[in-house]
Amino acid sequence: MAGREFGHHLGLPRALSALPLAPLVPGYARLVAAQRAAGLRHIGEILTPGGPGSGAGLRVLDGLFVPVGTRGQRRVDGALLAGLRGSSGPAAPLADELAELHRRDPQALRRVLLYQLIGLLQDRPDDQRPDTALRLGVHAEEAAGLVAAALVRPALDGAQRAAAESLADAWAEHRLRRADRLLKRLPPYGRDPSLTALRAALSRRLRHADAALDAARDAEQAGDSEAATERYLRALRLATDDRRALFGLVRIHRPRPHDATGTGTGTGTGTERLRRELRPESVALTWDAADPADPADPGVVTWRILRLRRAGRGTTEVRELCEVRQVSSGSGGMGSAEDRAAPLGSVVRYVALPVREGRVAGVPLVARELAVTPEVSGLALTDGRERIDGTWRPPPGATEVTVEHTGPGNVTGVTEPLPCETGRFAATGLPPGPHRFRVVCHYRTSAGRTVASPGVEATRTVQHWPEPVRTLTATAEREGIRFAWTGAEGAEGTEGTEVRLVCWPGDVPRDGAELATAELPEPLPWPRLPDDGGVLCPPPGTHVEVAAVAVLGERAVAGPTVTVEAPVAVTGLVARRQADGQAQVVLDWPEGTGLLTVSWTRGRGRTEERSVAAHQYRRHGLRLPVGRGGVRVRAVPAPRTSGSVVALPAAAETVLPPDASVAYRLVPAPRRILRRGRPLIRVTLSAPDEDVSGEEAPGEHVSDRDEFGETPLQLPEFVCVARSGILRPRGPADGTTVLRIAGDELLKLRTVEHELASDPCPAPFTLRGFLLGAHAASVRLEEPSPATLVVR
Numbered sequence: 001m002a003g004r005e006f007g008h009h010l011g012l013p014r015a016l017s018a019l020p021l022a023p024l025v026p027g028y029a030r031l032v033a034a035q036r037a038a039g040l041r042h043i044g045e046i047l048t049p050g051g052p053g054s055g056a057g058l059r060v061l062d063g064l065f066v067p068v069g070t071r072g073q074r075r076v077d078g079a080l081l082a083g084l085r086g087s088s089g090p091a092a093p094l095a096d097e098l099a100e101l102h103r104r105d106p107q108a109l110r111r112v113l114l115y116q117l118i119g120l121l122q123d124r125p126d127d128q129r130p131d132t133a134l135r136l137g138v139h140a141e142e143a144a145g146l147v148a149a150a151l152v153r154p155a156l157d158g159a160q161r162a163a164a165e166s167l168a169d170a171w172a173e174h175r176l177r178r179a180d181r182l183l184k185r186l187p188p189y190g191r192d193p194s195l196t197a198l199r200a201a202l203s204r205r206l207r208h209a210d211a212a213l214d215a216a217r218d219a220e221q222a223g224d225s226e227a228a229t230e231r232y233l234r235a236l237r238l239a240t241d242d243r244r245a246l247f248g249l250v251r252i253h254r255p256r257p258h259d260a261t262g263t264g265t266g267t268g269t270g271t272e273r274l275r276r277e278l279r280p281e282s283v284a285l286t287w288d289a290a291d292p293a294d295p296a297d298p299g300v301v302t303w304r305i306l307r308l309r310r311a312g313r314g315t316t317e318v319r320e321l322c323e324v325r326q327v328s329s330g331s332g333g334m335g336s337a338e339d340r341a342a343p344l345g346s347v348v349r350y351v352a353l354p355v356r357e358g359r360v361a362g363v364p365l366v367a368r369e370l371a372v373t374p375e376v377s378g379l380a381l382t383d384g385r386e387r388i389d390g391t392w393r394p395p396p397g398a399t400e401v402t403v404e405h406t407g408p409g410n411v412t413g414v415t416e417p418l419p420c421e422t423g424r425f426a427a428t429g430l431p432p433g434p435h436r437f438r439v440v441c442h443y444r445t446s447a448g449r450t451v452a453s454p455g456v457e458a459t460r461t462v463q464h465w466p467e468p469v470r471t472l473t474a475t476a477e478r479e480g481i482r483f484a485w486t487g488a489e490g491a492e493g494t495e496g497t498e499v500r501l502v503c504w505p506g507d508v509p510r511d512g513a514e515l516a517t518a519e520l521p522e523p524l525p526w527p528r529l530p531d532d533g534g535v536l537c538p539p540p541g542t543h544v545e546v547a548a549v550a551v552l553g554e555r556a557v558a559g560p561t562v563t564v565e566a567p568v569a570v571t572g573l574v575a576r577r578q579a580d581g582q583a584q585v586v587l588d589w590p591e592g593t594g595l596l597t598v599s600w601t602r603g604r605g606r607t608e609e610r611s612v613a614a615h616q617y618r619r620h621g622l623r624l625p626v627g628r629g630g631v632r633v634r635a636v637p638a639p640r641t642s643g644s645v646v647a648l649p650a651a652a653e654t655v656l657p658p659d660a661s662v663a664y665r666l667v668p669a670p671r672r673i674l675r676r677g678r679p680l681i682r683v684t685l686s687a688p689d690e691d692v693s694g695e696e697a698p699g700e701h702v703s704d705r706d707e708f709g710e711t712p713l714q715l716p717e718f719v720c721v722a723r724s725g726i727l728r729p730r731g732p733a734d735g736t737t738v739l740r741i742a743g744d745e746l747l748k749l750r751t752v753e754h755e756l757a758s759d760p761c762p763a764p765f766t767l768r769g770f771l772l773g774a775h776a777a778s779v780r781l782e783e784p785s786p787a788t789l790v791v792r
Contacts, residue, residue: 057139408433469559567637715743
């Protein structure tokens with residue numbers, strides 16, 4: 001008969017005839033997690049030194065034994081487990097769990113191992129169970145008995161296994177209602193004495209808890225809150241998960257609706273000690289954490305935070321959120337917790353239960369009901385011209401955010417919806433006055449309903465703003481700029497709008513941007529023309545964008561801009577003639593100027609111009625093909641940018657006279673038959689034809705011509721002086737004047753010959769010519785060799 005039934009007719013001391021339907025070990029889930037982390041199928045594998053098929057194996061019939069040597073065995077005791085605890089590796093946490101389990105209950109290891117082995121065998125088909133038992137490490141002599149046990153004990157499905165493995169935790173935590181529900185999930189089975197004893201103890205405690213509940217309800221109906229509280233607490237101490245006792249305490253100690261400030265509780269004593277704050281992503285809880293238990297019994301108090309939520313059909317869902325430890329010292333303090341998983345759109349109430357050693361230690365703290373509909377945060381309104389902009393940070397989980405607007409003078413209270421984007425809205429076309437906005441968040445509940453938040457309200461006033469400047473024009477007048485604009489009319493009911501011309505120090509605001517007057521730069525400090533106050537004179541070197549800003553009180557509107565330049569004038573302009581009709585131009589290059597426009601005007605008004613860059617001038621200088629005629633040279637800075645309005649300074653100019661020269665020489669006297677003739681002095685003018693012709697061109701008058709060849713050349717007076725000796729006269733007064741020819745006469749005749757009538761002074765004497773008058777410097781005097789001017 002051996003092996004036909006587990007422990008039957010084996011004749012072994014304390015052979016176990018009852019089979020465990022549940023492990024009945026608190027913390028079983030933690031034990032299984034450590035076992036799986038070690039890669040073990042059951043806890044016995046950590047005890048066997050050899051693997052399956054080694055000839056040794058675990059014995060579980062008369063206690064828990066492990067093989068030692070070839071035929072020996074050793075009972076699993078504290079010393080053996082202590083040796084396992086000293087090991088390292090993945091199995092070390094499991095060894096610690098087993099040692100602690102054996103310390104609390106020496107029979108617990110055997111019960112847990114039997115529960116796991118039977119469960120593993122029941123997962124296999126009947127014909128595979130004997131081999132499975134051996135592969136699981138069971139001793140060959142006891143494998144048949146274990147297979148028989150798997151046939152006798154009822155098999156558990158997934159839900160029943162979860163109930164069996166959670167039962168001990170519920171009992172240890174005094175959660176009698178949960179333990180009762182778990183027991184009811186297990187199949188009927190009377191061959192587990194430990195489970196039968198737990199069922200009896202549970203039934204007894206539940207009767208006491210129900211009696212306390214009945215007495216509490218009677219006291220509550222009689223209006224005796226203190227007695228009802230005492231009995232509800234007794235029921236809750238017996239069964240910490242008794243929902244009826246919890247709801248009864250909540251009914252008695254919840255804040256009453258008439259206590260709008262939250263300074264009272266249901267009993268009418270004390271202040272609201274559990275406070276809640278709805279945040280965008282959570283609900284923050286704070287409470288006065290004074291010891292609610294007996295001050296004469298100090299110890300560690302744990303605050304168990306519960307969330308009560310209204311569910312459908314009048315039911316209430318209770319969810320335990322966390323436990324907050326507090327050392328009970330009687331000194332008070334603050335406790336805090338946070339619920340980051342509150343169901344959006346639902347109505348919840350929070351309860352803080354003081355717990356000591358697993359049991360309720362005092363009256364719970366009850367918060368007011370709270371609708372979990374977080375509002376937007378950071379709502380900010382900004383007013384502008386006929387406009388208010390709003391921004392906010394939407395809370396996570398909101399399915400929609402809407403905005404309602406109420407304008408000034410709305411006595412009916414009717415609001416209008418505003419279109420909005422994510423986190424912002426813009427209300428335009430608003431009249432001046434106060435405007436109220438309400439931003440509402442919408443949430444979808446688990447039941448599919450849409451719930452709206454109360455909303456966040458804010459008010460902003462639309463102020464009177466100036467009309468913007470529509471156009472800005474600038475016109476160069478002499479050395480200044482005249483500005484003109486359109487727009488910037490005064491607002492209705494306000495004083496006139498001021499238009500301020502400014503230069504922005506940094507980035508230019510866009511046209512129409514709304515600004516504060518205090519942020520504007522100073523108006524243009526440019527002087528005005530003395531005879532015309534509407535013309536502003538920018539300082540030399542100016543190159544700016546001038547903006548027209550409409551200003552009304554403390555508000556301003558940016559307007560259009562125009563680019564204005566005032567180049568630095570050119571100075572030191574000098575022109576010198578070079579060979580081949582070229583002229584060398586020298587000037588002082590103005591600072592900050594990159595380009596000059598140089599022009600020259602020759603005979604009959606013919607003007608040419610050239611653009612000269614700074615680097616070209618500094619490297620190669622400036623030469624102009626002016627020809628031999630008279631020419632006027634002008635230089636003016638070129639604008640830096642196209643399209644800018646330029647207040648040009650007076651052009652630098654210089655006049656280069658025509659390339660004219662006067663030559664003279666002494667012509668020897670001709671030989672005659674009877675006597676020798678007198679020597680001649682021949683004076684010849686050499687000048688461009690266009691500068692000396694004096695002829696009128698068709699359709700013009702001589703009086704209209706300018707000095708660049710359009711009128712006869714202005715010549716100086718020519719004087720010839722004789723001095724005794726062979727030394728040249730040093731000046732027109734250093735000798736005797738022998739010839740004087742007016743400039744007009746020379747210009748008309750071009751060549752003049754004069755015969756020396758008699759010796760002006762004792763021979764030998766030397767002649768020399770000079771140019772006199774205002775135009776002497778503009779005409780070149782070509783002198784012959786001094787030796788040819790000696791008369792003997």
